[in-house]
Amino acid sequence: MCSDYAIEVNNVSKCYHIYDRPSDRLKQSVFSGLRRMVGSSDKPYFREFWALKDISFKVKKGESVGIIGQNGSGKSTLLQIICGTLNPTSGQVKTQGRIAALLELGSGFNPEFTGRENIYMNGAVLGLSRKEIDERFDEILAFADIGEFVEQPTKTYSSGMLVRLAFAVQVCVEPEILIVDEALAVGDALFQKRCFERMEKLRTNGTTLLFVSHDQESVRTMTNKAVFLEHGVIKFSGTSADALLEYRKTLHEIESAKLNETARHLKEKARKNREETQHVIEANNVVSTDEIMSDGEEKPFSERLKTFSFGDLDAEITEVEVFDANNEPCSHFDPRDEVRIIVHCKSHADLKHLNVGLRIRNKEGVKIYSWGTLNQDISIRSGVKAHGEVFWERSFCKDQTFKVQFTFTCGLGPNLYEIQASISEEGKPYYAEQRMIHWIDEAAFFTVTIEPKTYHFGGVVDMGMISELAE
Incomplete structure (x- = not known):
């Protein structure tokens, strides 16, 4: 029986080897093999960096889930593992349905191929026949809005043209799972509007959405759940509103720590300057009326500080x-x-x-x-x-x-x-x-609320519009 989950991430970890020098990479390749041959213990010439550690979550079919976190938190690595373009060090990912992914600018495009050729190549990778691509070609071209450049090599495209064409191909094949990273940020405002409208349409039709963005309002409106990653681990998982609140709290704590560290350095510098001044005063037998500043009382803690x-x-x-x-x-x-x-x-x-x-x-x-x-x-x-x-x-x-x-x-x-x-x-x-x-x-x-018999308008806000017969 088919699972209700489109994506299942089970205890996924990803470790990278960090080498201080290029020669260490060669030593690791040569000497580790020799040591294994003679049965001695392997001495590593690298440091381990865990981009992800023991990540587990599930996404139901038709759900929209956001992935949030600072740069370097492991978001892109996680998406690549889910898409299958990167293998995990441990753990496994299960997906059900055709995946369309927009992870990196122009990923999957051959720069020497024309836009037309790349459309057919990417469509084939997504499992479409040439006839199916023919049926969707005009729609893809209209959405991408790159005009006659479709006959030019994609290496001549601007970043905006690349992402428009890539997104158009992915969404026009009507995937069961759509995965979108930050790539949409390079598009112009009109194209971003069309992208969000198309993603909303796909969501309504039952497509599962995995969405990564630093734009908190986009995550809040496009998703109903979110996973907050920090240093490769899940710090919070829940509703998008709750996850974004935890994210904002963390950003505030990081910023406060930086400010406090700067203040500490300035205070230490001021203390040293006062001590040097005091030494000069004592050497000249002058009595100082200045007092060295104390740390003062601790900042009061509010009893009203609550969850939100x-x-x-x-x-x-x-x-x-x-x-x-x-x-x-x-x-x-x-x-x-x-x-x-x-x-x-x-x-x-x-x-x-x-x-x-x-x-x-x-x-x-x-x-x-x-x-x-x-x-x-x-x-x-x-x-x-x-x-x-x-x-x-x-x-x-x-x-x-x-x-x-x-x-x-x-x-x-x-x-x-x-x-x-x-x-x-x-x-x-x-x-x-x-x-x-x-x-x-x-x-x-x-x-x-509105009493529709006496006053009515549609939309989010009343713009005070007036309609009258034009002369």
């Missing part, structure tokens, strides 16, 4: 409230209503250059809008908004509480909406140098 939040916690969001135009608590709105969101904050250290922000997402995970005090500051500084206080220039004392109100006309289509809130320190008066102090998912929710 992360940050350095020099300040924290204590509450997020949603009100209507009459300042009454409200969680249900018409698109024409005014919405007021108040973010309550408390600083745990002396702070400046803050940005308090919001992000609104619908229940499908699509980011609808993001805005922060820094966005308004930019408008004030640039003269787009004539008046107002620049929030970025304010300073906040330790244990100070403050709140920020965001007001807007709803304008959203019927759905459930999540509010994410954040406090960040911005090194410049625009988005360039950011330290996340506190981020919280699911800070609040509200719903929007």
Whole structure:
């Protein structure tokens, strides 16, 4: 009986041998064979690098799964093993159905062949007869949109043309399993739109999708589950929203560690400078009134830090409230209503250059809008908004509480909406140098409905469109 799983990855590991010198590779090849012949133990001339270690997960037929992680986490290696272009050191992969994969730019193309010849060659590799390729050729050519270049060698193609042709071939054969790596990033905006539409159509028709991207919003919207890889092991596996949250937490921890290490070096340098100054003072019998700075108290740990939040916690969001135009608590709105969101904050250290922000997402995970005090500051500084206080220039004392109100006309289509809130320190008066102090998912929710007999529009947002008879 056929399995319900399109992809089964069981205890897969991949080890590479790292040689410090080219001669070590030769020594390993020659001496290891001689030692085995005489029965002595083998002395390795290499270091082991485990790109993947004991990876296991299953993907059901028709599911869409994202693979996320930093560069070097093992994502591409894993995809190559699943596709069969790379053998694992241990473990096994089982797949059911025809696989179409877009892993590397132009992979599978012969640069000396024309686009037409490569279409037929790749179609044959995917198991199509020449007649089947003939039937799909016009569709492939229309999707790739490379025009007369189809008769030119692919070595003359730009990176965008290569990926368009490669993707067109893969998706037009209607695979049971589609595997897409970062290659789509080189395409233009219109082509990316067509790619996502085609992938959505394939998903609807039951194609299993394995999708790798650094674009978190694409992973959130294109997949319902995700696997988070870190240093070749699975750090988290679950829903896409939960996996992306863990990914963002990890990125924050890495960035914080780098900043703390830089701060430690600067502090050590300052300490040495003070000691040298003190030696000069003592040598000249001068009494110094300067005191050497102590490490100070440890940063307070917030008891309110929960599953859906992360940050350095020099300040924290204590509450997020949603009100209507009459300042009454409200969680249900018409698109024409005014919405007021108040973010309550408390600083745990002396702070400046803050940005308090919001992000609104619908229940499908699509980011609808993001805005922060820094966005308004930019408008004030640039003269787009004539008046107002620049929030970025304010300073906040330790244990100070403050709140920020965001007001807007709803304008959203019927759905459930999540509010994410954040406090960040911005090194410049625009988005360039950011330290996340506190981020919280699911800070609040509200719903929007429409009375179709009195007011109606389709889509995500009301654009206030007006229709009239043109003269």
